[in-house]
Amino acid sequence: MRFFAFFVIFSALSFSVWATDTPVRIEISYQVSTDIGDGEIQEVMDIKHTKKGDSYVINSEAQATGIFKIIEPSSLVRHSEGLVTKQGLRPLRAYEKRGKKEPSSVVFDWDHMRATLQHKGVETKEKLFPDTMDRLSMSYSFIFAPPPKESLERYVAHNDQIRLSQYKVTEEHFKTAFGKFNTIAITRQEEKGSKLKRKIWLAPDYHMLPVRIVSIEENGREIDKTVTSIYVRYSNGRCFSKSTKPETARQNRCQ
DSSP, rough: OHHHHHHHHHHHHHHHHHHHEEEEEEEEEEEEEETEEEEEEEEEEEEETTTTTTEEEEEEEEEEHHHHHHHHHEEEEEEEEEEEEETTTEEEEEEEEETSSSOEEEEEETTTTEEEEETTTTEEEEETTTOOOOOHHHHHGGSSSSSOOOOEEEEEETEEEEEEEEEEEEEEEEETEEEEEEEEEEEOOOOOOOOOOOEEEEGGGGGTTTEEEEOOOTSEEEEEEEEEEEEEETTTSSSSEESHHHHTTEEEEEE
């Protein structure tokens, strides 16, 4: 009962905010920790509002720092673009590019319910299921949709396949340098013996933004990224800004 009340309360809070203030730009930065060093990620989401409907663009760039930069000198760039619907984000195109390597991409053809994926120079076509997303849009989709409840299923396009992922939904609380977070955590349920892992913490107090993501990738590397700054600008001119970085915290971008 307490778990259900949590969703009801935060759902009401989240949607009451969006009803009066519509975001047009979201900037979020993360500190990244790995087993071999640290890094930083900057992500920017722009939302365009028109009479015909709303669209979005998300750009993400990860840079290694310290010893990690020696081992992984190339940056990782991710991009997703598409439409904003009542059910969340509906991607039309997404890609991922590491350094000078050929990018992996996916084009979503919703009219014919087909997806075209490019990975390592090979093109494949897959059946497109309703609510299929790429990994970047998956992390941000809950800003525009009702919060998930006890479980969640999503088809996610990544590299050369579209995979059905099942998530367990829990309520979790933790503190960081940014502050205390009351979150809705979604944890992907992996097959027995799988080394893969993905868990996303969504913060209703911050419009369901992903404030922490932990994953173990195909190469076995565990990546833990935690938010260090958030900036949101709304269509009515209002904005919100908070940062743990001293150089950023001294700058009040909302003045």
